[in-house]
Amino acid sequence: MGVLTDISVIWPELFLAIWIMVMLMIGVFRGDGFGAPIAWFAVIGFVMTGFFVLTGPIDLAFNGQYISDKFAVFSKMLILLGAGLTVMLSFGYNKREGTGAFEMPILLMFAVLGMLIMVSANNFITLYLGLELQSLSLYIVAAFRRDNLRSSEAGLKYFVLGALSSGLLLYGISLVYGYSGSVDFGVLETVIADNLSGAAAPPLGLVVGLVFVLSGLAFKISAVPFHMWTPDVYEGAPTPVTSFFAVAPKIAAIALIARVLIGPFGDLVAQWQQIVTVLAIASMALGAFAAIGQRNIKRLMAYSSISHMGYALVGLAAGSQKGIQAVLVYMAIYLFMNVGTFACILAMRRQGRMVEDIDDLAGLSKTNLGMASALAIFMFSMAGIPPLAGFFGKLFVFLAAVESGLVVLAVIGLLASVVAAFYYLRVIKLMFFDEPVESFDRPAGSEITSIMTLSAIVTLFFLVGLGPVYSSAGAAARSLFGL
Amino acid sequence: MTVAALFFYLFAALLIGAGFMVISARNPVHAVLFLILAFFNAAGLFVLVGAEFLAMILVIVYVGAVAVLFLFVVMMLDVDFAEMREGFLQYLPIGSMIGIILFIELVMVLGTWVIAPDAAQIVAAPIPDASVTNTEALGRLIYTEYVYFFQAAGVILLVAMIGAIVLTLHHKPGVKRQNIAEQVARRPETAIEIRDVKPGQGV
């Protein structure tokens, strides 16, 4: 296996890294005013990377430190799509709010690079490096408005808690290494399969290591009880950054968890299934209940994404191929619903200033019917009302759970989604049945409007495209199970 | 071996003691100094297992750079630590309870420690024989087999650098800065303007 083969396999990441360096140079030499073009170039970079991901070979590289399989390809495409759309959402905002420094898109690109490395990780060290690259970039962009107290606070909180979670993760990895003598996923899988298949109780150290690893990763998808940073960071970070947070890193982290659990620890499914179930129940329940008390729409979205991660974990808890497939479909749907909702939030401007209270949406249907309808579609979809996209996401996830015998989990999920429906519907009620307050600034910006429309259409007519998405998610899930 | 064992226990005990003092010292400057002590002891442990390169790096990087930087920061920031400790007692019961539970759990983990039978064989990079130095062994690995990790780590450091600059560097307009290149490139023609001032007319 020559270096050239390795390079051809990791070419998408390598390309993106080189692209970032070039942009960084341009930015440094052209100065601060060059932020907007670089943001465009970032989107172009994502598109090109996506192309390379799609056309690239399916192989291992660097002695199995890196893996490119269909699962990775599917996840990477979702990540790039989410990242591209959210970066586009930020154009108008950056221009107005003075966050248009060229470092912003550079850092977002670094974060995406980290995510790509994460989902292609086939080794705990790759995993950790990708995770840190992503996290470090995100810490910085969360605090990007350094003159804003909330933004700085958000960045600091995120950083400290992220460091703690990294500590947990590393400790877990060290325990696993201590048992097996390897950090390579493939080797781990064989070691565990050789020594533990059929054993009544696997060694405590290994399982505790697994718990620590899972805890560290659960932080990244803000699963309860590792979610505490989410509302504060969502609220404090600049809104386009929040929308970025809500989509791409979540997809990357859930894909990473799926790979770790199904790959090296596939034979310990009985052990991790319990943890994932607990995390899923806690996330769904807390996400549903806590969101009810929120006044700020960004905080609301934070809890919403916590509960959505709970649903995704339900599919993961199933531990089956169907479950993984359901998770991937769920994340695809989640992407569009969130991007669309954040496009709406970014359009919430009044006399040039961003407003973030839910009450500011009152009577929106009378002042801006298009936006109100789009937001209503997203809310209905998140609440899981058929025939919108969100319904199918939940449906597949719950079906997978039931097939794996986790009926109680599915029932709890259903109940939680009933509670969650309350606050989604409240937003709709506010928009359509309350007296209008002052209308928002118009136009909202062409990128925002078009992304809003695109997401609304996808969410509304998801059923049409369900077949291809479902089957490619199925292929991705199969590749994860080595079939 | 007994001497080595003796030193191991010495370093280990000092390390734990120093670590405990880091979090319990009242004066933050003392805490940082204890941290430095802890680093030294850790370096000692590395030397004991024959990883002299790591030991040296630890001393140079952590003691020489990181800890000293900490010291500067702690001394420069006038943090009222007394105030920060006010909540300490309030959380002591539940905190210590969680701590004790965690401790018991970890003891159980270590008490029942098992190593996979073939763990020794599957170690990716076995320790080379004594003819190869530590530094060389690491270097061979990092720049060949682990080049991917090495590069990724490099990118992370780059991000950290960019972050530090973005979050701290202020470009205030109107502040005069020294521009060496400009200064060097100055010529009399560009710097001086000769005006012929006629008497009684002013400039």
Added chain:
Amino acid sequence: MFYLLAIFLPLIGAAMTGAFGNRLGNRPAQMMTVIPMLLSAALGCLILAQVGFAHREIETVAINWFSSGALEVSWAFRFDTLTAVMVFVVTMVSAMVHVYSIGYMAHDPHVPRFMAYLSLFTFFMLMLVSADNFVQMFLGWEGVGLSSYLLIGFWYKRETANAAAIKAFVVNRVGDFGFLLGILGVFLVFGSLDFDQVFAGSPDIAGTNFNFLGFETDILTTICILLFIGAMGKSAQIGLHTWLPDAMEGPTPVSALIHAATMVTAGVFMVARLSPMFEYAPIALAVVTVVGATTAFFAATIGLTQTDIKRVIAYSTCSQLGYMFFAIGVGAYPAAIFHLMTHAFFKALLFLGAGSVIHGMSDEQDMRKMGGLWSKMRVTAVLMWVGSLALAGMPFFAGYYSKDIILESAFAAHTGLGTYAFWVGIAAAAMTAFYSWRLIFMTFNGPTRADAHTYDHAHESPPVMIAPLIVLALGAIFSGWLGFEYFVGHEMEHFWNGSILMLGEPDIIEAAHHVPEWVPLLPALVGVAGIALAFLFYKMMPTLPARVAGGFGFVYRFVFNKWFFDELYEKIFIRPAFRLGHGLWKGGDGQVIDGVGPDGVAAGVKNLAAGAVRLQTGYLYHYAFAMLIGVVGLVGWYLITVFGGGAG
């Protein structure tokens, strides 16, 4: 295929009028319902001719309706003589009422709605009579109940109309519940709801018992009594009759169509249709006899004292339905159906005539404020005469033939109950004659008691209202004479063609033709006596009624207050039900269900939400601590479940 057309034409009319009537206006709405109805009536005649006289019998299975486990139900129509007679009566009377409504409802602002309801009712009624299985019959059954509710409450702005509509619906529900239980019983026992299979199975089931709370009970009898309870509700038999007089709150054409001629006879029809079951349940038939005879007598007594013109006719309907039931009870189904038909004609005639009077008198219904209308509306008066003569059973009018054969059958039954029914029937016949002529005299004769203004404006009804009356009057005069031979005479066997099963040997109708001489004469005689008495009371000596009422004060009050049924129900059922309902509402629903359910859950959710929000303190070390607790908890969970469980 035109058989089905006869049934579905009214539906088409109703649907079109319901959908477009308001936009098109009154005239098109009337046309859209009246024309299909007239067509349907013509088809009804044709059906009767083909099925009844030419013996074509048709069963149409349209499509499978639903199947659930062993239960399979089809849309199926059965056209035998019984159905043909009913279709004929229903379409005929309905068509006349439709036409009549054009004139009667001319000034109403909601004509399209009214016409649509009328047609809808007709459709459901036809559905009921042409059904070939219990489910379809039940559909029609409930459908007519619904239409009846809608039509009674047609003037929904009147509080009394709403109350009456609700009362009719609720009382009918009681009966329907019995009917439904009966249907369930049928399915349980026979495993099918198709008439053919049930009828075929009845002889085998007869006499088998089942254990109910320790009592050995006859299955078929139980089922038949349950079904009969349904019939009682629909046909306003004693106990469940209270809704019928109140239903007079609806517009008069409605009273004529639904509460005289058709819907209320559904019970009679149903029992006749199920004759193959009832014949094997003699105890159930005995119950039918007693209930029918008692109703006939009891309703007649109330009719004596009522002053509202429509209520008098309503109680008379009640009473006549009693006749039909006891005819069934003694096994004379053809006689019952015969009376059903003749009654439909003369009772519709009377109602529509009364409507004509009310129309002419500016919506006055109290007979005490009428009188002397003879000079104002002669045609109506003559037609009312015809109707009353028929009702009183005067010879050669329709009622004479049908009522006589019923009473003869009762006599010929030679059982204790039959004799009871006979004598009670005779008494009721006398009373019937009395109150119907009381009505005539009070309305048309003597000096007027109306105020001058109303009296001056009293006028004859327009031709569009009179024409249907004449058609019905012809029916009231000739239908008995024409139908006698076919329904109950020598052509009987041929005519019914097996659509009704009669087990009695010798045939009860046959026996009825061979009763002593005085039996057929007696009803006519008491009828004449009744008329004479009415003449005496209200024509010769107008002060007499008050004196009689005073003399028999208690009896009068008892009868005038309708045997205190309403008061009794109020005390026994309504008040406690209200109290129970109120209690359940406030205590059960409000406090327990809402309190624990929606409100409680909502409050709980709110508290949880507040708690969840409180968790988010904003302090970094709280967050970090929460994470640590999470890790410790998860690891602890392991140690306890996996290893603790394994070790312990």
